[in-house]
Amino acid sequence: MAELPIEAHLDALCDAMAQHARVLLVAEPGAGKTTRVPLALLDEEWCLGERGEGRLLLLEPRRVAARLAAGFMAEMLGEPVGETVGYRMRGESRVGPNTRLEVVTQGVLTRMLQDDPLLEGVTGIIFDEFHERSLEADLGLALALDAQSVRDDLRLLVMSATLDVEALFGVLGESTPLVESQGRSFPVTTRYLPLGSRPNSGENTARQQASAVLEALAQGEGDALVFLPGVAEIRRLARELAGRQPSLAVRELHGRLSLEEQRRALRPEPDGNRRVVLATAIAESSVTVDGVRIVVDAGQERVPVFQPRSGLTRLETRRVNRASADQRRGRAGRQGPGLCLRLWAEEQPLPAHGEPEILQADLAPLAFELARWGIVEPDALAWITLPPAGALAAGRGLLQRLGVLDEAFLLTELGRACSRWPTHPRLAVMLERAGELDAVPLACALVAALEGRDLDGEQDLERTLQARLAQPSAHRQWLREAQRLARIGGVRLEVSNLVPLGELLALAYPDRVAQRINHDAGPGRFRLASGGLATLPERHPLAHAELLVAAELDGQASGARIFRGVAISRERLEALFPETREWQASLEWSDEQGRLVGEQVRGLGAVVLERRPLQSLPPEAIREALLDALRRRGELPFGDSDEQQRGRMALLRQALGDTWPDWSMPGLLDTLETWLGPHLDEVRSLDAVARLPLGRLLLDSLEWPLRARLDELAPERLAVPSGSQVRLDYTPCLEARPPVLAVKLQEVFGWRESPRIAEGRVGALLHLLSPARRPLQVTGDLASFWANGYPEVRREMRGRYPKHPWPEDPLAAVATARTKPRA
Incomplete structure (x- = not known):
């Protein structure tokens, strides 16, 4: 067998792994890292462990890659898969009592860590193709690093064709050895x-x-x-x-x-x-x-x-x-x-x-795994990229709606029970609660179909399941997965009827219960319980349904396309969600009427089953209606001084990191309840919101240590050499540009360098003005201006403004805001 480029570096890699708990390997495509490195490490002393039975895990991003890598390495050893080398992935496993190298997909590592946080018997974990930065790989590395903090004998190797080495050093440690290998490539x-x-x-x-x-x-x-x-x-x-x-x-x-x-x-x-x-x-x-x-x-x-x-x-x-x-x-x-x-x-x-x-995924599964790990604050783990706060909050909100998390983001009893199901938390809730409907076998069949890779286009779920249950042997992948879930649930895969299908979907997707709207405009238009709109083609069998549950949408919030759904009756929806029988105050701002419009409704979110007039306006409902109206407008009525405060915060966040809050427009709209909500008790209109001192409210929302340092790090005014206190303009910082100091040129004589703020990390952009306060020069490098630009400005301006000083040496001159004294 031809020698691969990685083989020239195996000794160095083995030495690094013997001496360090964490190692980075950058190897170009074709180097042979996936198949040669794990076998080279398998008989190292640290890998064998105390009893000589230590196991190595090799993480692959895809199932097909895991199978092929395991098969190739087993063939190199002259053994079948399942002896020294095996693989493990969801629904499929080929490992035996002698297996010491397991090739696993990334989600499997998370489940192994959750089931055994110390990974007893595992002496090393290899993260392959880490440059792909999948959510499961990032989570797996964060959990593995946490496990390593109590298991100093556990080795971690992160390898890829390309790596953001600096970012990885940030979580693995600056002393982490880096081994590099060229690839084998023809022109x-x-x-x-x-x-x-x-x-x-x-x-x-x-x-x-x-x-x-x-x-x-x-x-x-x-x-x-x-x-x-x-x-x-x-x-x-x-x-x-x-x-x-x-x-x-x-x-x-x-x-x-x-x-x-x-x-x-x-x-x-x-x-x-x-x-x-x-x-x-x-x-x-x-x-x-x-x-x-x-x-x-x-x-x-x-x-x-x-x-x-x-x-x-x-x-x-x-x-x-x-x-x-x-x-x-x-x-x-x-x-x-x-x-x-x-x-x-x-x-x-x-x-x-x-x-x-x-940065772009549904983080509900991540939120679930963090809760299982016992983590409330995500920064308790070492992340290469911290989970975005907005997406994590959305994921946690969904899990709370499903009953999986409590208000402290810890697992509820239902959440702990859902941990046994190797699937998305939505579907785990469906499987766990299916017993309430006496429909666990149907739930297993349904989840296997929803997660299968052979559902295409706008297939009718009910007909799809009927066909598969009638001829299960014709759909072997679906059957294998459905049977596996049935074993976990302790039931036989025997389905007598499909009646509870809509209810099962509603358990997993309560936010996607949809109600037909605009009857006069024709069929196929629906309002989701989450508030968004969804559509079906007019000729679709479900286009005339009064209520349905959408299992798959294309993601367009303004008019999502429903690809798969099942009808559900009003009676079954009310039986499944008792809260639909309770009357709630519903208020919203009407731009047409210029006022809050309210009524009492009962239903599920934005799905209204019945409505009646509202006798009074509850303060909490008024507050929520106003906040919702502001979010729908997508902007807040900030004045000039408010924008200055936002600009100051943008500068500090850019310069000093996310210790400083996000006061961008999206960030503030996402956190309205926190900083604005408490001040709306007496407010009844959007005009009244606009009259609030929003900038001051933002400042009041700052924690005291940050508020105390704000003026020091981002002062509203700067003292210039003339003795004047000149206002800084921070609004450019909202677009990641430096703050502007507009000042008469004569007032900065003697200043050798441009002023800097935020611990000296940001320089102000100087707008140097004429005596008539017209721009003469824009510079971020004052020293360069004195040397190169000032002589030309002096020649042109001293004749136009003879009463003002224009010294040959501005660095030695006295700064002033006044004209030259009379002779």
């Missing part, structure tokens, strides 16, 4: 072919992509790997290629395929024919697609982006980042000289790196 010719500017429909794009793929096959040798953002684009291009060149073997590679289909895509065609593999980002790293010498990159990726305010996740198609594009390009040079065809213009700028998933 790759890169060409650019931007798609045409014709109307960019999906089918038109597929036609242009097909022409590009066939052109690349004509120019290069070997098979082709095509990167596309999603399954829909893969299938459109597959149809186009099949129509143009039927003899070409076209294979798909994405997460919805079965293991056998994925393996078939990774292997060359047995008859030797050329093939084209159409893949999502699953093929970017971890796996090698044999025979590929050509990469065609569409330059896009599809990522889920969570919106804390709406509680929905939207799939966004984005331009790929430069690091990922380079990873994709490298796939063409794994097994010989290759060709990479990029379907965008060479001058097209790309972002350097992708955002960590923790």
Whole structure:
């Protein structure tokens, strides 16, 4: 077997792991880190442990990569998978009593740590492909570091093709050894072919992509790997290629395929024919697609982006980042000289790196795991990227609504019971509470379908389940997962009826219970319990339903598209949620009427089952209505002085970190209850809100230590050499620009350097004014201005303003706000 580049560094890596508890490894694609490093460490003294039975965990970001890595390493040892090397992932495990190296998916590590925080018997954890920065990898590293604080014999190795080394040093420690290895790569010719500017429909794009793929096959040798953002684009291009060149073997590679289909895509065609593999980002790293010498990159990726305010996740198609594009390009040079065809213009700028998933994901699962770990404040753990406060608050709010967390963000009895289910907390609540409806087997079947990778388009859930329950053997993946859940629940997978289907979904998605609205405008328009709007095509079977539960939405809060849902009756909704029988005051601000409009309602959130007139306006309801109106407007009525206070805080937050609060408009809208709510007791209108001293209220909300230092770090005025106290303008800081000090030039004679604030970290931008207070010069470098700009200003101005001093040496002159004394 050919030697791989990583092998030249294995001795150094083993030495580092023997002497240090944490090590970083940066190894380029093709270096061999995934399969060579774990085997090299397996017989090290620290890895064997005291009894010689220590186990090593290798974390892989994807199931297909975990299986392939385990199989390859087992083959290198001449053993079947499950002996020395095994793998473990959700719903599938091949480990035995002799297994010492377990390849696991990232979520499995979290469950192992939650079940055994000390990870008894595990002597080392290897985080592979960490540059992908998945939410589960970030959480796994944070929990592993916490476990390591009480287990100093536990080793951690973080490795990847590219790493933000500085950020990792921040959590692993500056003394962490760094081992670097080159990759094995053949030269790759890169060409650019931007798609045409014709109307960019999906089918038109597929036609242009097909022409590009066939052109690349004509120019290069070997098979082709095509990167596309999603399954829909893969299938459109597959149809186009099949129509143009039927003899070409076209294979798909994405997460919805079965293991056998994925393996078939990774292997060359047995008859030797050329093939084209159409893949999502699953093929970017971890796996090698044999025979590929050509990469065609569409330059896009599809990522889920969570919106804390709406509680929905939207799939966004984005331009790929430069690091990922380079990873994709490298796939063409794994097994010989290759060709990479990029379907965008060479001058097209790309972002350097992708955002960590923790910044754009639904954080309800993270909030659940933190509660299980016993963590209330997330900064008690070491994070490379701290969970965003807004998204974490949204996740915790959902878990409280589901009954999983209490007001202190600790697990309730239901939450502790849900810990046994290896699924999203929403679905865990459904599974745990299904017994109340005598429907645990149906819940297992439903969750397996919802989490399966073969639900496509707007399939009818009820019909889908009927078909699968009628012919379970035709849906083996679904059946295996449903049976596994049934075993956890202690039931047999025997479903007698689908009547409770809507109720089960409502247990998991109470915020997605939807009520049909605008009957006069036609069917298919719904109001969600969370307050957002959702739609179905007018001809959809559920478009006329009065109430339904949406299991999947596309994330557009202003009009989300419902992809899967089930009808639910009013009677069953009321039985499931007793609070729907209670009357509540409902108030909202009417822009048309210029006043609060109120009524009494009963229902679930924004879903109203019955309404009646409101006799009085409760203060708490008035407060909530006003806060909601301000949020919907998306801005607050700040005056000039208020904006100055916000600018001061923006400067300190940018310069000194998030110890200082977020007073950006989104940040303040998210925290209205905290800083504004307590001051609305006597307020009845938005005009009255505008008359409040909002800037002072913000200052009053500051904790005393910060309030005491505010004037020192970001003074409202600066003393200039003339003795004047000149006001600083902080509003530019709201756009991450420096504060402005507008001052007459004569008043700063003698100042050698531009003034600095915020512990000397930020320099003011000087607007030097003429005696008539007109701008003469804008500078952030006063020393440079005196040397280079002032002589020209002096020549021009001393004739225009002869009564004012214009000395040859401004540094030695006396600063003044006055004219020259008369002779």
